[in-house]
Amino acid sequence: MIVILLIAVGVLLIVSMVLFIRLRNQKQDVVAYGLRSGDDGDDNTKTNLTEIEMGYDEAMAKLEELGEVKKGKWGGWVWIKNGVDVGKKKT
Numbered sequence: 152m153i154v155i156l157l158i159a160v161g162v163l164l165i166v167s168m169v170l171f172i173r174l175r176n177q178k179q180d181v182v183a184y185g186l187r188s189g190d191d192g193d194d195n196t197k198t199n200l201t202e203i204e205m206g207y208d209e210a211m212a213k214l215e216e217l218g219e220v221k222k223g224k225w226g227g228w229v230w231i232k233n234g235v236d237v238g239k240k241k242t
Contacts, residue, residue, distance in 0.1 A: 211237075
């Protein structure tokens with residue numbers, strides 16, 4: 152009886168893990184809900200994170216063309232003038 156129970160729990164865990172991985176790998180547009188800073192504060196808005204990422208990529212490409220940033224040795228963006236990672240405060 153215990154062996155059958157252990158096998159059933161094992162099968163359930165495997166099925167759950169497979170379903171979790173499949174859901175995680177599906178690409179979907181992620182929507183962040185929040186308030187726009189310029190609004191009165193009453194209007195809830197939706198922001199498409201894919202559009203934000205595309206805007207970031209465009210900005211980084213433009214800064215790279217201008218010679219302000221470059222890819223660091225770990226693949227992140229680094230300011231050329233001071234060597235600090237983009238997005239980190241200089242302390």
